[in-house]
Amino acid sequence: MNKFLVLVWAILLSSCVSVKKHNAEIAKLHQVSELQKDVDVAYHKLRKLHPKLYQFISEEALDFKFDSLKKSIKEPMTSADFYLKLAPVVAEVRQGHISIGAPSKRFTKKERKSNAKKQFDIAKLKFEKVADAVIIKESFGKDSTLVGSEVLLVDNDSITEITEKYKKLFSSDGYNKTFQDKFIALNLLAFYSKHSGYLDSISLTLKKQDSVFTRKFLRVPKDSVNKKTTEVDSLKNTTIAQLTKAEKQLARKKAKLNKKNNRKYGFISGTTQYTRNFKFVGADSLVAYMKIRGFGNGNYKKFYKEVFAKIDSSKSENLIIDLRDNLGGRLDEIAYLYTYLVSEEHQFIEKAQTSTRLPFLKSTISSRNPFMYNFLGVLASPIIVPVELLFGSKKNGVVYYKLPSSKRHRKPNPLNFKGDIYVLINGNSFSASSIISTNLKASKRAVFVGEETGGHYNGTVAGRYKYLRLPNTKVALNFGLMQIQAPYQTAENGYGIKPDKEIIPTKVDRLKGIDPELEWVLAQLKKLE
Incomplete structure (x- = not known):
């Protein structure tokens, strides 16, 4: 028993050290050579595994952009700052399923448990970009009067500056212009929280008709939101009535349905x-x-x-x-x-068109996964590989996957x-x-x-995904491994269904x-x- 407790304590201590180490790594200034290496790793993986990397940009043009990015890195920077430089270059590929994420702060088990007991009441709002404005489209909370309000400021940041900044960090499929604005509004809180870190409150300055006002949203205990308050009559018998057997059965049936x-x-x-x-x-x-x-x-x-x-x-x-x-x-x-x-x-x-005969295995084993997950993937590879090879084929130098x-x-x-x-x-x-x-x-x-x-009308690169973390900055890079397309194609390449x-x-x-x-x-x- 003592040995077991020692092992548990060692695992918990290791976890705390891992959290501290991760947070210190993403906050520190990375050397120029480390940053340039991460640029090389990102581009190497894209060239090796993305089946349609040059569909909307020429190889020469993309080579130039990545080379220019490396040359522009002349001084140390944090992981978050590096992400802001790398993401716009990757967005030039114009493949909507490529995503890049700045590494976020990790929490200890105790902190995660505490955070899980709270909910952000702003999460009850759904945003939409309409014309030149971001508005509150729906409210799943108590305050439905906010619906239709235009967002002017998030905390002290202009909503226009926020959306213009985020639009550079991702792309639609091809040259489409409708996706960025809509996607940013739909995921406004995710974008803002990702770049601002874990927040306990967010203030929105809103405009509805001719009225401008500010509403502050907090992280509050879930119990305080879900708990129903009722008035207590001190003269009333407070004995809780017991359900009959038939009532219990009816309640179980209702819950099951x-x-x-x-x-x-x-x-x-x-x-x-x-x-x-x-x-x-x-x-x-x-x-x-x-x-x-x-x-x-x-x-x-x-x-x-x-x-x-x-x-x-x-x-x-x-x-x-x-x-x-x-x-x-x-x-x-x-x-x-x-x-x-x-x-x-x-x-x-x-x-599906792919750059590898083993898309499932490439997706399963990733630098972003915990060691044990990758270890199990390696153990399963004798089974995965023959199955994947059975579904794959090659014709005119192109690998296809059924x-x-x-x-x-x-x-x-x-x-x-x-x-x-x-x-x-x-x-x-x-x-x-x-x-x-x-x-x-x-x-x-x-x-x-x-x-x-x-x-995109002519298909998209998705299916299985490659997930990886760049070795020095820990910036996440994720992209599809399969070109998925309908049997129909249009000559106007790079646009959606109109x-x-x-x-x-x-x-x-x-x-x-x-x-x-x-x-x-x-x-x-x-x-x-």
């Missing part, structure tokens, strides 16, 4: 929303409307089976699919959904919808959202309403709670009656 529905619809923690939503809309409530916020969680097969059975039984002839602010997710889900939207055999995507969604002659679902489809899109319709949109657009299966998608009817929401729309894209579709359907 809620858990089942949360999985099917994809409950989003911290909000009152689901990932997948369905209802009938319109004057006669016969227009099917499906809002999909992402393709990343929940039991999607049960959801789509249920939804299209309802559509079939209702004899609805019109379906609206809302992909606005849908940043993507699982390839298998969009391939499955597509079988409900077409009535003929098809190939959803082509075989994915389940690249199967030829996929059959439509027997419940496939045969009516008219309208798809709502915006700049945050990215990745998987754009892949399914490409298929629907090219096959003339749907009418698109909104603004150009942030994701709408058949362009509609850009205004600040007035948001203040009045108007959804102009949805209302346009419903008005068109009314005209066709």
